[in-house]
Amino acid sequence: MTTQEYVFDLAERAKKASVALRTLSTATKNAALNAMADALVARQGEIFETNARDVARAEERGLTGALLSRLKLNEKKVAAMAEGCRQVATLPDPVGRVISGERRPNGLQIEQVRVPLGVVAVIFESRPNVTVDAAILALKAGNAVILRGGSEALETNALLARIISEAATQNGVPAGAIGFIETSDRAASSQLATLSSHIDLIIPRGGEGLKKALMSVATVPVIFAAGGVCHVFVDQSADLNMAANIAVNAKVSNPGVCNSLETLLVHRQIAEQFVPLVSQKLGDQHVVLKGDERARSLDSSMQEATEEDWAAEYLDLTLAVRIVDSLDEAIVHIAKYGTQHSDAIVTTSYANAQRFVYEVDSAAVYVNASTRFTDGFEFGLGAEVGISTQKLHSRGPMGLDALTSTKYIVRGDGQIR
C-alpha cells in the first residue's frame, strides 16, 4: 500500500466513524474516556518498553536535553495522561448545547445547536502525551480524529494510539474513530491537508516550519496556534511595584511558552524610577535585558536591542525593553511587532485602560495582570486544544467548543415561503 492509499484508507474509516460519533451518547463517550485511562495505566509496562526503543534511537541520533526528556515517558507522565482522560470525562458535553433560538413570526421554532465538526486531523511534534490529549478532546466533542506525530516518537505514539483506540472501541466508540498514521513519510501530512472531502479541520501543533508547509498546500481549513510575542506596557500612572511583579511573573514563571513576556514597554515619565527597579528584580531571576538607547542609559548592564529584538519570541530568560513617549507609541509598537496573542497594560488610569483594551487587537488584552493567564484552564474552559492567534472560528484559548460546528434545527407545522 502506498502512503497515499494508507492515508486515504484511514480517512475513509474516520469519516465512517464520524457518522456514528455524531449521535454517540455522552455516557458512552465518558465511559470510553475512563476506560482509556484504565488501559493506559494497566499497560504502562508495555508503554515503557516501547518508549525505551524510541529513546534509544533518539540518543543514537544525538538528541539530548529538554527534547530527549520530553520524549521519555515515566509513571508520572502516564498517570498524568490517564488523569487527563478522566478530567475530560467530567467536562460538560458541548454537543447538543443550544446556543440560541427563537420562535419566528410565522411560527417556525428555530434553534442553533452545537454539533461535532466531523473528522479532525492533528499534526504534532515530539511530546507523546499529545497523542492522548488530542484524541480525548476530539472524542468528547464527537469527532473522529487522525493523528500524526513526530518521527522520533513514532513507536510510542503508535502504541498509545492503539491502547486508547482499543479501549474506546471496546466501550461503544465506533472503529476508526481514533486513527494514527504509522509512517514517517512526510507526504502523509500534505495529503491530510488536501483531503477536504474527508477532513473538516486540521490543527498543526508544531514549529513555524510545519505551519508554513501546511499553509501553502492546505485546502482543508486549518487552525494555527502561532507564536506569542507578548508585551507588558507600564503606563506613567502605574503602581510600579505591581508593574514590576507582573513583568517578572510574565517573563520568568514559564519562559518557554507562548503567553510569556517578550518585550517590556515603559512610559518615559516613570522610566527613571521603574527601569532600575525592574532591572534588579529581573536580574535576580537571571533575565538578560536588551534595551533601546534610553533604557540602556538607565541601566548600563543592558545589552543593545536591535530591530530584530522587537519581533523576537525568545522563549527563554531574555527580555527586550523599550522606553516609549506615550500610550499611542506603545499601541503602535504592539501592532507593528506583536503577534496578536496576549498584551497587558499596567495603569491606574481608567481612560488608558479603556483605550488599551479596545485599541490593541490581540486575542487577549489585560489590565493589571500577567499575560501568563492566557490558557484554557485559567480562562475556565476546562480543557485546551491550543491557543489560536487567528481570527476565524476560534481566537485565544480553544476549549471543546472550538472542536464543534453548529447546525440550525427548524421545526414547523407545514410552513411554506
Add this chain to the structure above:
Amino acid sequence: MTTQEYVFDLAERAKKASVALRTLSTATKNAALNAMADALVARQGEIFETNARDVARAEERGLTGALLSRLKLNEKKVAAMAEGCRQVATLPDPVGRVISGERRPNGLQIEQVRVPLGVVAVIFESRPNVTVDAAILALKAGNAVILRGGSEALETNALLARIISEAATQNGVPAGAIGFIETSDRAASSQLATLSSHIDLIIPRGGEGLKKALMSVATVPVIFAAGGVCHVFVDQSADLNMAANIAVNAKVSNPGVCNSLETLLVHRQIAEQFVPLVSQKLGDQHVVLKGDERARSLDSSMQEATEEDWAAEYLDLTLAVRIVDSLDEAIVHIAKYGTQHSDAIVTTSYANAQRFVYEVDSAAVYVNASTRFTDGFEFGLGAEVGISTQKLHSRGPMGLDALTSTKYIVRGDGQIR
C-alpha cells in the same frame, strides 16, 4: 503600476483603515450608511449612464436573458440598494457585544467580546448590487473591505464603490475602508487570496469554478457559500397534503436559489398515494420530474433519473424523485448526494423527526417546513452575508456576526500566575 503593486496598495490602505474602523462609533457608521443611501439616489443619473456602457458592451459580447437583466440597473434597483444601506444602519452593531464572561476564583474579570475581523475581501460575479451589499455589511461590522466584481459590470461596480466610499469618508469613515479593484486582470483574485499579511477573510460569491480556483491557492482563510442539493423526505407517517405543499413550495417558489428543492425522497409505503398527488401539483407548475424505476411506475410521464440526477443542483424547474424503503435509506441518500445545505422531513412521527434532525448533518434541518426558509432574514439575523456550507466559523445563513471575531478582555488588580 503592476496589478500586484496595485492590489498591494489597496490592501495597505485597507489595513490602515481597519485600525481606525476597529473603534469607530456605531453612530458614525450608521450616519455613513445613511449618507451612502442618499448619495446612491442623488447620483443615479450618473449610475445609469455608466451602467448603459457596461450593458452595451455585454450585448456586443452576446450576453442575453437573465444574465443581461441582472447587469442592467434601474430606479427600482438603485432604490433597493439605498434601502439596504438604511436597513443595515438600523441593525444592532455586533462590535462590542459581550458573548460570555465571568469572575475567576483569583479575581480576574474575563469577558469575551465581539471585535471586527479587520480586512475582508469579497469576490463576486455579475450583479452590481453586491458591491453595495458587501461593503455595507463589512462596514457595519467594523471591517475594511476590498471588493472585486465581475468584468462585465466593471465600470458600474467601480462607480458604485466610488459613490459609497466618498459618502462614507465624508462622514467620518477612514479613507481606504472601501476598496475596489478596478482591473479585470485575473491575477488580482489570486493575489488577494494569498495576502495573509493584510487580509483576514476572503469570501468568494460565485460559481464553483471561482471557488476551486481560490481553494487551491488561498492562504487567507476562505468562507465558501457553496451550492445546495436540498432534499425533502416524505415519511410514511406524513400528512400528504402538507408534504405536497412543502415539496411544491420548496421547488417552485424560487428555483434558482441554493435553498430550493432538488430531490424528493418518498417512503415506499405512501408512494402509491403520494406520487400521483405531488406529480399533478408539480406538473401544474411546469416542473419536469425525473424518477427512479419505482417512481416512474407510479407516474409514467416521469423521465428516467440517472446517478447524475441525484447529485444535480438543477436551479430550475426540474426535480429528481426517488422512492426509499426507510428513513435510514433516506438519511444515507442525503449523506451521499447532498451538499449539507438544507434538508427537510415531513412526518407525524416524533421518533423519526428526532432521528432526522440529529442524524442529517446539514447546515439547516427541517421538520414539516420548506427548505426555502434557510435565509438570514427568515432566520431573524437581519442581514445576510451568504449561506455557508462549511463547518468552520459560521455555518448556514451568515449575519453580521459572521464578519466579526472575538477577543478576551481581562481586568485584574495585580494578579500573577
